[in-house]
Amino acid sequence: MQDIFSDLNSCMRQFFLILFFGIFVFTAQAQTVINGKIIDNKTSEGLFAASVVIKGTTIGAQTDFDGKFQLKTEAKYPITLMVSYVGYVPTELVVKSEAPITIKLQKTSFDFKEVQIIDSRVSDKQKQNPLTVESMDIIAIKETPALNFYEGLSQLKGVDLTSASIGFKIINTRGFNSTSPVRSLQLIDGVDNQSPGLNFSLGNFLGAPDLDVLNVDVVLGASSAFYGPNAFNGVISMKTKSPFIHKGLTASVKVGERNLFETAVRYAEAFKNKKGIENFAYKLNIFYLKVYDWEANNMNATPQSISKTGNPGGWDAVNRYGDEISFDQRSSNVTQPGLNTFHRTGYKEKDLVDYNTYNGKVSGSAHWKLGNKLDKEFIVASNFGAGTTVYQGDNRYSLKDILFFQNRLELRKENDWFVRAYATNEDAGKSYDAVFTATLMQNAAKKDDKWYDSYITNWRDSAYKVLTTLPGYPTNPFGNPDFRRVQDSVLAANSGLIYNFHQQARAWADLGPSPLNLSDTSIAYFQPGTTRFDSAFNATISRTSYLNGGSRFFDKSSLYHIMGEKKKQVNQYSFTYGGNGRLFRPNSRGTIFNDTMQTKAVVNTVRNWNNTSDSMIGYRYENTDYKRITNVEVGAYGGVERLYLDENLKVSVTARLDKNQNFNLLFSPAASLVYTKDKITVYRMSFSSAIRNPTLADQYLNYNLGTARLVGNLEGYKNLATVETFREYLNNRDSVIKYFDVQAIRPEKVKTIEFGYRTTLFNKLFVDMNYYFSRYKDFIGYNVGVTFEELSTVALVTNIKVLRVAANATDVVTTQGYTVGLNYFFSKFYAINGNYSYNALNLRGSTDPIIPAFNTPRNKFNIGVSGRDIEKVVKLGNIEIPLNKWGFNINYKWIEGFLFEGSPQFTGNVPTYSVVDAQINHTVEKYKATVKLGASNLLNNKVYQVYGGPLVGRLIYLQFVFDLTTH
Numbered sequence: 001m002q003d004i005f006s007d008l009n010s011c012m013r014q015f016f017l018i019l020f021f022g023i024f025v026f027t028a029q030a031q032t033v034i035n036g037k038i039i040d041n042k043t044s045e046g047l048f049a050a051s052v053v054i055k056g057t058t059i060g061a062q063t064d065f066d067g068k069f070q071l072k073t074e075a076k077y078p079i080t081l082m083v084s085y086v087g088y089v090p091t092e093l094v095v096k097s098e099a100p101i102t103i104k105l106q107k108t109s110f111d112f113k114e115v116q117i118i119d120s121r122v123s124d125k126q127k128q129n130p131l132t133v134e135s136m137d138i139i140a141i142k143e144t145p146a147l148n149f150y151e152g153l154s155q156l157k158g159v160d161l162t163s164a165s166i167g168f169k170i171i172n173t174r175g176f177n178s179t180s181p182v183r184s185l186q187l188i189d190g191v192d193n194q195s196p197g198l199n200f201s202l203g204n205f206l207g208a209p210d211l212d213v214l215n216v217d218v219v220l221g222a223s224s225a226f227y228g229p230n231a232f233n234g235v236i237s238m239k240t241k242s243p244f245i246h247k248g249l250t251a252s253v254k255v256g257e258r259n260l261f262e263t264a265v266r267y268a269e270a271f272k273n274k275k276g277i278e279n280f281a282y283k284l285n286i287f288y289l290k291v292y293d294w295e296a297n298n299m300n301a302t303p304q305s306i307s308k309t310g311n312p313g314g315w316d317a318v319n320r321y322g323d324e325i326s327f328d329q330r331s332s333n334v335t336q337p338g339l340n341t342f343h344r345t346g347y348k349e350k351d352l353v354d355y356n357t358y359n360g361k362v363s364g365s366a367h368w369k370l371g372n373k374l375d376k377e378f379i380v381a382s383n384f385g386a387g388t389t390v391y392q393g394d395n396r397y398s399l400k401d402i403l404f405f406q407n408r409l410e411l412r413k414e415n416d417w418f419v420r421a422y423a424t425n426e427d428a429g430k431s432y433d434a435v436f437t438a439t440l441m442q443n444a445a446k447k448d449d450k451w452y453d454s455y456i457t458n459w460r461d462s463a464y465k466v467l468t469t470l471p472g473y474p475t476n477p478f479g480n481p482d483f484r485r486v487q488d489s490v491l492a493a494n495s496g497l498i499y500n501f502h503q504q505a506r507a508w509a510d511l512g513p514s515p516l517n518l519s520d521t522s523i524a525y526f527q528p529g530t531t532r533f534d535s536a537f538n539a540t541i542s543r544t545s546y547l548n549g550g551s552r553f554f555d556k557s558s559l560y561h562i563m564g565e566k567k568k569q570v571n572q573y574s575f576t577y578g579g580n581g582r583l584f585r586p587n588s589r590g591t592i593f594n595d596t597m598q599t600k601a602v603v604n605t606v607r608n609w610n611n612t613s614d615s616m617i618g619y620r621y622e623n624t625d626y627k628r629i630t631n632v633e634v635g636a637y638g639g640v641e642r643l644y645l646d647e648n649l650k651v652s653v654t655a656r657l658d659k660n661q662n663f664n665l666l667f668s669p670a671a672s673l674v675y676t677k678d679k680i681t682v683y684r685m686s687f688s689s690a691i692r693n694p695t696l697a698d699q700y701l702n703y704n705l706g707t708a709r710l711v712g713n714l715e716g717y718k719n720l721a722t723v724e725t726f727r728e729y730l731n732n733r734d735s736v737i738k739y740f741d742v743q744a745i746r747p748e749k750v751k752t753i754e755f756g757y758r759t760t761l762f763n764k765l766f767v768d769m770n771y772y773f774s775r776y777k778d779f780i781g782y783n784v785g786v787t788f789e790e791l792s793t794v795a796l797v798t799n800i801k802v803l804r805v806a807a808n809a810t811d812v813v814t815t816q817g818y819t820v821g822l823n824y825f826f827s828k829f830y831a832i833n834g835n836y837s838y839n840a841l842n843l844r845g846s847t848d849p850i851i852p853a854f855n856t857p858r859n860k861f862n863i864g865v866s867g868r869d870i871e872k873v874v875k876l877g878n879i880e881i882p883l884n885k886w887g888f889n890i891n892y893k894w895i896e897g898f899l900f901e902g903s904p905q906f907t908g909n910v911p912t913y914s915v916v917d918a919q920i921n922h923t924v925e926k927y928k929a930t931v932k933l934g935a936s937n938l939l940n941n942k943v944y945q946v947y948g949g950p951l952v953g954r955l956i957y958l959q960f961v962f963d964l965t966t967h
Helices: 002-024 114-121 124-128 138-143 149-155 434-445 448-467 483-493 495-511 531-542 696-700 723-731
Strands: 032-040 051-054 060-062 068-073 079-084 091-095 101-105 132-136 159-165 168-173 184-188 213-220 234-240 248-256 260-272 278-292 326-329 340-343 356-370 376-392 396-413 417-427 558-570 573-585 597-607 614-626 631-644 649-660 666-678 681-692 702-704 709-711 717-721 739-742 748-761 765-777 780-791 796-808 813-824 830-842 859-876 879-895 898-901 907-910 913-924 929-936 955-963
Touching: 032 079, 051 068, 060 068, 079 101, 091 101, 132 138, 132 149, 138 149, 138 213, 138 859, 138 913, 149 159, 149 168, 149 213, 149 879, 159 376, 168 184, 168 213, 168 234, 168 376, 340 495, 396 434, 434 531, 448 495, 483 495, 631 696, 696 796, 717 723, 717 780, 717 796, 723 780, 739 780
Parallel strands: 032 101, 184 234, 709 796
Antiparallel strands: 032 068, 051 060, 051 079, 079 091, 132 213, 159 168, 213 234, 248 260, 248 955, 260 278, 278 356, 326 340, 356 376, 376 396, 396 417, 417 558, 558 573, 573 631, 597 614, 631 649, 649 666, 666 681, 681 748, 702 709, 717 739, 748 765, 765 813, 780 796, 813 830, 830 859, 859 879, 879 913, 898 907, 913 929, 929 955
8 A cells, every 4th residue: 555655646746737737838818708697586686696607518606695796708609608596497598798687587386307406406516616525505404304404414425423412513524533623624604613722613512503504515535725724634614694695583492302492593684775775784693502411321341441341349431430540459369369450439420520511602793795886795793602511532521611702803705805803712611521520539538549458458357257268268378289270269159249348348448437547537438419529529620620639621712813815817717815824822721731820939038137138048939920822823825727628627726835833834735627527427536635733732731631641742752661661660670661752743744635426317316426545644642651750769769740742653544435425306305315435544554553543434324315395185095185395304324333542541342323313394384484393313222422422312302493584
């Protein structure tokens, strides 16, 4: 495979150069320009996003908010235009001169021809896009059987959904999935909605509600040249509805299992100036969700547990925390028979986190049309999100009362240019680390060494005396070669007795006094459900992190971003260029990042006896301020596009430069060929690349997990001891410690070549296939090492620190995969769809542990059937039942099992699973209402979607939507 990609790399370099040569060598030709407007034939309202295509070519345009469009072509008059818009009858018009034209469309009666059914759902833009783009339009959003549109994205081909909780869903494409999706970029109206401190989006927590989403595009694969850094494995781009187009009131109420209650309201209005033209509009969205989340209660042993499930002395369970602290006494079976390995008791997740999920979102925007032609738009927008949910990263975290604020200013001319500035601020609220909370609480009750002493004391005083007097128990362990064999046989025959003794020792260690202070009972285990537990728990989660003995975060980080773009037509060349700059300002007060409190030493003095001079008596320390961290990124990009071969071949090249203040300048090129054989068949080939700058955590992290400290790595680390050799050294001082260095962190890089094919067969079957091959370099992961101090005079090792250092992989890996999507429209009411995805990782023999987990099923597929606006009469015997405006959607999803590698606590196998989502809906036109009854995981097939997460079961819901908008 190394040779294969070397050859592919060489081909790509030639391909890239040829594209540049092909675009610029041809002489410019004169162009024909067509200007026009598309309107509703009854209301004369301009139709936004209507499609206009020159017949027999791929040259086309979409209308702006006023229904206006402009086409440029090398063809001569007369020219035939094909015009289409969802819900309207497609029209053809012959243009004979440059005079502006007005095209009136008539609303359809749904009497489509078969091929028109396909054209109404699969846009020319989607067919001819050089990248692999999966789309969910406004109709698909309404029809999804999933709980919401965001979960419905998982039914698209090549898209993976991971559920860490009901409130936190992760969308990922093409492998290297993670519950911290730093390799995907999520945009809403072009605005990055990542958490400024975490550097990734918390699902749709700050996103748009279903009522305001116009469409969603999921771009699969490397896309930095088009979208900037962090568009590494894909982009989720959401576009909301314009208040100029979608005016009026929409409201929704949804209720269901698990105490589900969701309500949303959208209101938009537009106002006209003195000339009767709309020049100002606004919209307001309010959304609220509450639901009881899925409980993570996997009590099986983790693969990393030293003891297996059922061990009498306990085990490290997946969703019980604190029990990873263990004491291995297997070598002491002679003196302590049956003791073997035992674990601290720990706490179940359900006792530590708040499963009462809620999410509240409020957003509003004001829009002004400016200029003599009112062709420019100025937007002021604000979004607010708040809530409580469970997030899984290195540990499981309760994000409690977390807040997000986002404000945007934008000035734009549709399909021409824009300038956009926005700011995102977050407040972690009362969020805390559930795993670390368990560790702190059990140590607050009794330190590990004291708990161990209690356990051993009880075992020695009770179990030992009984077990060694059992019938057949051997004597003289040092002179009897069969001692161990006979002992094991006797103990195995009395496993129930041994289990009871372990329970007795645990109860004594948890609830009894310290062996060194038998009168002290205040250090007992904090029993869940008691006032004492509640008091200790609240005290732990109310204090910020390890700095003062708590597990709560302080995070008021912010992100500021400004960007601009311009499109320009020069003869037959279409140019796009732009740039951006962003500023990160993390603010954790030392609880997450190394922005710790700064101290200043001040000399303490005292006046002498005759008050004539000062004498120094020592130092005192004053806190001054927290260390301030800022991180700046800038980028610039440019692209050019041209049509050849009678305008059937579209050639495009894009290049981008990005610079982070801590890393070198990076170059991301992309190039593509899209050949449209005819109206229904498109071939494409593309080369793309991406970079991912290290996150703020990779650069500045300083976070205590309890068992280790996670640290960023801007300068590198020297002389770290390996964990294995350090452990050996503690047991045997004659062993040799091995040391290693870690280079400073640097950005990740990927290059991808892709081939695609789209066509329509038999006027009913839309086919979309693609294959990709990617080469990854400098993956960001971590190394684990130990620092310590040794007092040679007393052979004492002190100040031991286990560091998990952000680091880059040294090896290169490749991935490949393909997807096949089929949409069969067999009548004007019904459709069948299916897709299959294959993804595979080739480690090329690498054993580098830093290479991130692939965490992706090799095989998966979806099969669905849907009906829309059904108008039929069903006969049941002599009874006729009219079906008017009914619809349904059923989807079956199958996921092959895979290894999910998260943190040391959350690494294990996700079994193969399948789920069925379904919904049925009815529109009552008289009341402008739609009733929808649906179920996510209808058959209640409880499944794990991520190791360490909850079992996800059925969620039935009933929704009422009242739509009084005008379009």
